[in-house]
Amino acid sequence: xxKLNIDDxxxxxxxxxxxxxxxxxxxxxxxxxxxxTGQLENTARLREARRDIARIKTVAAQKRAAKTK
Numbered sequence: 596x597x598k599l600n601i602d603d604x605x606x607x608x609x610x611x612x613x614x615x616x617x618x619x620x621x622x623x624x625x626x627x628x629x630x631x632t633g634q635l636e637n638t639a640r641l642r643e644a645r646r647d648i649a650r651i652k653t654v655a656a657q658k659r660a661a662k663t664k
Contacts, residue, residue, distance in 0.1 A: 616652070626641050
């Protein structure tokens with residue numbers, strides 16, 4: 596996956612966000628193993644994946660808060 600655009604995230608449904616988070620967590624897990632074994636070429640991708648997860652979680656929380664108003 597590449598860096599996610601905030602507009603794309605806002606257009607996602609809750610199910611799509613959940614799936615995206617799960618996919619990013621799997622990717623992050625694999626990236627950590629690659630780093631540990633010395634196979635990781637793009638070390639910045641770890642940071643991007645972590646921030647993408649946070650970005651999705653933030654938008655999901657905003658949507659939940661908007662529903663309760």
